[in-house]
Amino acid sequence: MHQNSGNVLMISDEEHDLNLFRSQFVRHYNVFTASSIRKGFKTLEEYDIHVVLIKQKMNDMTGLQFSESISHSKPEVLSIIFAESEDTESLDIAIKKNLIYRYVNYPYDDKDLKMVLDGALKLSEAEYHNRELSGEIEKFKSKQEDILKLFKRYVPGEVVSQALDSSDEQLMSPGESRVVSVLFADIRGFTQFASHLRPSQVVSFLNDYWNEISDCIKKNKGSINKYMGDGLLAVFGAPVSYIDNHTNAVSAALDMIESLGSINKKYADLLGTEIKIGIGINTGEVVVGNVGTNDYMEYTVIGNTVNVASRMEAISKKIPNSIIISEHTRELVKDEFETSGPKEATIKGKGVSIPYFEVFRKKSDNIYNIRSRRESS
The missing domain is CATH 3.40.50.2300 (Response regulator)
Structure with a gap:
């Protein structure tokens, strides 16, 4: 060349x-x-x-x-x-x-x-003409493997990788603007039926549940930002970005709903009911970065995009096993997923309406239909 x-x-x-x-x-x-x-x-x-x-x-x-x-x-x-x-x-x-x-x-x-x-x-x-340099990179990565295996159990693996490659000054950088898809998910009524279980049973159930749900997010190239009791916040597009961040977020949500089958088969008798979840997704610009002190830091996402995603999840409470997406997200994925027409919900405490759409299935999938699954439950 x-x-x-x-x-x-x-x-x-x-x-x-x-x-x-x-x-x-x-x-x-x-x-x-x-x-x-x-x-x-x-x-x-x-x-x-x-x-x-x-x-x-x-x-x-x-x-x-x-x-x-x-x-x-x-x-x-x-x-x-x-x-x-x-x-x-x-x-x-x-x-x-x-x-x-x-x-x-x-x-x-x-x-x-x-x-x-x-x-x-x-x-x-x-x-x-000098591809042997890649061998040095692979050797460096292998030295990090044991550390990665340990810390990936507690924080997103991508964040660990970035931390290992960054100086203290870079870790405390003021932040970066990114366009991402933010996903909130929550188990409906978990506090009520968990109150009848022993603490060990609650922890055992949540561990199994999060293993299933986390696999759905990782498989679709998302990063779990934080667990919040029986809920979670996941991000698609930070700290590592892919071409189809918004599509990956909705695909992960559909997989999460589908994964409930195995969880309910195992725990329905113990819980006395089948668990149902709600998922909200929004896409837009956020500020991302590592925030904290010299002793403790947390990779976080900040901005109105996150707030709207949380509101989408709140809207899903009215519809068991539903995936609610914002108007902007729907515009980005409308060619790949079947959704409802536009609907509106009033934001609690603000008195204003916000548009939303419900996702039913992938357009290429003639078997898996979230709407029929929800109605059968």
Whole structure:
């Protein structure tokens, strides 16, 4: 590979940006363009791309989230992000952690950008001929394995991995804005029927229940942020992001409802009833980061997106084994899941209505139907 024949992909939701980049650099590189995150990901699957340039502010996710997403399947691809604001702290940290190659201020100077691209392509070529570096990375990961196995029992595994790779200064960073899907889930009436059980029986049931539910979330690439008695908060898109964060959240919710069958088969006689849960999901921008003291820290998500997700879960209390999603989440997943029409509920204590939708099933699934399952119970 020669630097003047490198394959460079530009991703922007502005057609003007793509046309301008193509006209400026097509004589220097093999230029590919994509007008959306999904089209960009498809191009990476179809072609041997060496360098990706992407705007930090995109509709579906940030440029940094996209770079994290492709790092799982395309670690050899170098990312360059167009920074459109002066707040570049998260991008500086990403460079230190080798998540991205560089960032360039936008609008860019074409001569400066060419110098950055040439440097990225030289590095890509060097790494192509020096793959033994990956062996050192694997050796480093193996040393962490015992520590990861221990701490992943108590906090999200992704958070542990980040902590091991970060300095104290990075751990106490002020935070980062991300577009994520937030999921709240809660067992209906648990306090009432648990009051008749011995403490050991309550703990045994909750451990079995959380094992089932946690598997559903992990399988769909989510991270459990915290357990709250008989409820939980899970996040899809932080601390690690994937292409289909919102779809993964709804798929996890459907799997959670389905998993109740085995739990109820085991515990229905002991509890005197079949357990039912409610799930609420919302998608939007949040602030994420490690908050706490020198003695104790907690990875947390903050913002109105979290509050709305909690309200979606509260709405689900009226409908056993229901999945309630916000209007924005429904817009993102409407092509993949069957939902109800728009409904409204009044927020307790605020006197205002909030729109919501109920999820019934995946459109490709002709067997599993959450609506019929709920009605049969």
